[in-house]
Amino acid sequence: MVFGFGMPSVLGIDIGTTSIKMxxxxxxxxxxxxKNYGEYIPPSSKRELLPVESGFVSFFEExxxxxxxxxxxxxxxxxxxxxLSLPVFSSFFTLxxxxxxxxxxxxAAIRFQAYQYIPVPIEEVVxxxxxxxxxxxLLENKIQVLLVAVPxxxxxxxxxxxxxxxxxxxxxxxxxxxxxxxxxxxxxxILIVNIGGRxxxxxxxxxxxxxxxxxxxxxxxxxTNALSKRMNISFERAEEIRKTKGLLKETDTLVTPILVPxxxxxxxxxxxxxxxxxxxxxxKKIQKIILSGGVANMPGLTDYFTSxxxxxxxxxxxxxxxxxxxxxxxxxxxxxxxxxxxxxxxLREFLEKK
Ligand SMILES: Nc1ncnc2c1ncn2[C@@H]1O[C@H](COP(=O)(O)OP(=O)(O)OP(=O)(O)O)[C@@H](O)[C@H]1O
Ligand SMILES: [Mg+2]
Numbered sequence: 001m002v003f004g005f006g007m008p009s010v011l012g013i014d015i016g017t018t019s020i021k022m023x024x025x026x027x028x029x030x031x032x033x034x035k036n037y038g039e040y041i042p043p044s045s046k047r048e049l050l051p052v053e054s055g056f057v058s059f060f061e062e063x064x065x066x067x068x069x070x071x072x073x074x075x076x077x078x079x080x081x082x083x084l085s086l087p088v089f090s091s092f093f094t095l096x097x098x099x100x101x102x103x104x105x106x107x108a109a110i111r112f113q114a115y116q117y118i119p120v121p122i123e124e125v126v127x128x129x130x131x132x133x134x135x136x137x138l139l140e141n142k143i144q145v146l147l148v149a150v151p152x153x154x155x156x157x158x159x160x161x162x163x164x165x166x167x168x169x170x171x172x173x174x175x176x177x178x179x180x181x182x183x184x185x186x187x188x189x190i191l192i193v194n195i196g197g198r199x200x201x202x203x204x205x206x207x208x209x210x211x212x213x214x215x216x217x218x219x220x221x222x223x224t225n226a227l228s229k230r231m232n233i234s235f236e237r238a239e240e241i242r243k244t245k246g247l248l249k250e251t252d253t254l255v256t257p258i259l260v261p262x263x264x265x266x267x268x269x270x271x272x273x274x275x276x277x278x279x280x281x282x283x284k285k286i287q288k289i290i291l292s293g294g295v296a297n298m299p300g301l302t303d304y305f306t307s308x309x310x311x312x313x314x315x316x317x318x319x320x321x322x323x324x325x326x327x328x329x330x331x332x333x334x335x336x337x338x339x340x341x342x343x344x345x346x347l348r349e350f351l352e353k354k
Contacts, residue, residue, distance in 0.1 A: 009035050009079045011072075011167075012345025014175065015064060017050045017087070018042070018197025018220070019294070021339050022068070024077055025322065025346040032350055034324040034332075037339065038075040040067050044236070050087065052198050052217075057090045057154050065164035072165070082167040083345040084158050085175040088201045092118050092125070092149040093213045095280065100141045106131070110145055118149045125149040132209045136283065146210060148174060170349055176203040176213045178344030181351065182318035183290050184208075189277065191286050192316070193270055193305075194340065195295035197221060200266050202273040206284070212277050216269040220295045223262050230258045247300030256300075263301070267308050292316035296337035318343035 009026035024036035042049065049067075050059050071077075094117040098109050110129055115122055132144040155172060162169035176192070180203055184190040188206035198219045204212040220242075228238035231254065245255050247263070274286055289311050291302060296315050305313040316337040324332060332339075 008081070010081045010083060010170065010346045010349040011077060011079050012083045012085075012178070012342045012348070013068060014085045014178075014339075014341035014345065015050060015068075015087075015161075016196055016341075017048055017052055017199060019338070020049065020064070020067060020071065021342040022071060022075075022077075023339055023342040023346050024075075024079060025343070025350065027350050028323075031323050032321070032347065034319065034322050034328075036075050036077050037342070038071040038077075039335070039338070040071050048198060050198075052089055057087060057157065059157070061157050061160045062164065065161045068161070068165060080167045081170050081349065082162055082165070083171045083173060083178075083348055084162065084169065085178055085341050085345055086150055086154065086158065086172055087199070088174060088176055088213060088215045089199055090150060090154045091174055091213075092120075094118075094147050095212065096145050096147055097137070098143045098145060100138070100143060106143070106145075110147060114147060114149065117147065120149075120151065122149075124153075125151050126155055130209060132211065134281075136281075146213075150174070171345075173345060173348060174213070175341045176201050177210055178342075178348065179203065179292060179318075179340045180205040180208075180210050180344065181347050182340050182344035183292065183316050185351075187287060189281075189284050189286050190288055190290060191270065191274065191311075192290045192292055192340075193266065194293035195219060195266060195291070196293040200269065200293070202269055204273060204277050204286070206281075211281075212273055214269065214273050214276075216266060218262060218265045218269070220293075222265075223259055223295070223298075226258050226262050227255065242298065244299070246298040247304045249300065260304075263304060264308075267305070270309065286311055288312040288314060290314050290316050292337045292340045294338045297334070316340045 009024050011024045013022045020040040022038050026033045026035045096113050128148045130146045134144050137144045158172050184205040190205050192203045194201040200216040200218050202214040224238045228235045247256050302313050318340040319332040
């Protein structure tokens with residue numbers, strides 16, 4: 001599927017643990033247009049593309065690059081400008097507070113604090129930070145800083161993928177930041193829950209700033225595994241049942257009670273994230289929760305989250321502000337939650353960078 005001509009475009013690629021999603025966007029007369037999209041899902045959903053090994057990413061760059069090349073060829077993507085995502089589970093996040101100081105003094109103060117908070121040697125990571133302009137913090141003579149550290153060897157792997165692809169790597173961005181750009185640019189605080197193949201990410205965004213980023217070791221895999229074991233059926237059959245029946249109330253009485261305890265681990269993680277955020281920002285109230293990642297499509301999930309958390313819950317639609325041919329509406333609506341990160345990555349090159 002290719003449409004739109006001429007203007008420069010950017011390709012965002014989200015290399016997930018179980019699938020690769022890509023979105024090509026183009027800017028035309030101030031509007032952002034979808035030029036192309038593609039996805040690769042391995043033949044068996046049991047297979048991992050990125051093994052989640054004790055929080056670090058270990059994978060074979062050539063193998064991933066070969067798969068991406070194939071999607072690019074099939075989708076006839078021409079642009080060489082690329083933005084890639086880094087998984088949350090490969091990164092360290094911490095919110096620190098500094099006393100009010102001159103802007104030029106801030107980098108040294110952050111580096112000094114980083115030694116205390118980053119659990120690996122500081123020489124082995126790339127440090128990045130966002131200064132959050134919180135009025136209340138400034139009134140208290142404090143500067144809030146979200147500190148992010150990514151191991152250098154992981155960054156090198158992604159640079160190598162871009163090199164093998166012959167692409168111009170414009171940026172590397174942690175998946176939650178990309179997703180926040182695609183789903184929660186205005187208002188807030190908004191909590192995004194991305195339930196994917198092997199991990200769940202919880203992100204709180206307020207006024208276009210990411211405030212909190214948590215990673216949970218619960219995912220689609222655990223839901224299917226619980227069904228497969230308890231019902232004594234194959235993983236593939238369990239996957240099918242989960243996708244079609246999910247948490248629907250009218251479903252046979254076996255499925256929902258097996259899935260609920262796994263979903264409740266995610267709900268518990270969400271509550272922990274909200275409490276951590278509110279303890280630092282007691283005057284705030286979470287305005288809504290956005291369900292993202294492939295599992296957001298599970299029947300009954302939105303209603304279950306609403307009933308448990310008493311907060312408005314929506315399914316992610318990262319394409320809502322993007323121009324595309326009306327004929328694609330239903331498809332993009334259906335695949336939206338899986339593409340949140342990829343859309344946010346490509347958008348990065350067209351919107352103001354933080
Ligand atoms: N309708 C559905 N109901 C339930 N689960 C679904 C549905 N559609 C897709 N999924 C699940 O979503 C998962 C993939 O989601 P996603 O593409 O967000 O994962 P990923 O990005 O590869 O993983 P991660 O974010 O953990 O790295 C698959 O395990 C798939 O079974
Ligand atoms: Mg993902």
